[in-house]
Amino acid sequence: VHLTGEEKSGLTALWAKVNVEEIGGEALGRLLVVYPWTQRFFEHFGDLSTADAVMKNPKVKKHGQKVLASFGEGLKHLDNLKGTFATLSELHCDKLHVDPENFRLLGNVLVVVLARHFGKEFTPELQTAYQKVVAGVANALAHKYH
């Protein structure tokens, strides 16, 4: 991804304040609530019957944290997202069979969650930087699909 120096530093400064467990859980939870068809990958997660059940589901929270921690790793390798996510890309294609459209959906939900948590601090400039990153990560995760 092509980020200016300012974008990179803004992005990193915000990420330092992110509670990966909280935000990861909320992002994944909201994905499952707002786009219920995404639940197709998580039938083994137990009760996803109501928005409340989803948001409080411990498996959702745990998995959300895992996903966001991985995303956070990606932020350290913005010059080589494809390389960084190569193995995960193969996994999502060959084992998990996840349509890459879902990465784009989750990326945008993450942006909305960051906006909710950081309010005014999540300026249009910061959003722009994060939109570039979520698009880059989504593309990287789709890169090894065949």
Add this chain to the structure above:
Amino acid sequence: MVLSPADKTNIKAAWAKVGNHAADFGAEALERMFMSFPSTKTYFSHFDLGHNSTQVKGHGKKVADALTKAVGHLDTLPDALSDLSDLHAHKLRVDPVNFKLLSHCLLVTLAAHLPGDFTPPVHASLDKFLASVSTVLTSKYR
């Protein structure tokens, strides 16, 4: 996609919270969209798109007023938005992909300004609402 009674309640409650910030939120959503998704600027080559642009503020108000009208006519969206639908189909011809981009930026704006009200169910209802409006606005394209 159908708006359930619960969706309609959520949408109306959320929009009431927006109150007289609607025009500001509309303008902010546009600013976010132009910055995050530069291709959207191609429809506004005749606008000053700088920060605090009067034209963007004016257009944000237009968008917000249309959404306010839509909120008041959730059961009859195609009818209420018919003129706007004609406008987008025959004059503006904005590619359908762009409605998703503006909708997303509207959600980001609402989330940033109304964090406590923007619960997951409300988020879901508003996403459906904006998708419904987008569908109506592109319904006469061909």
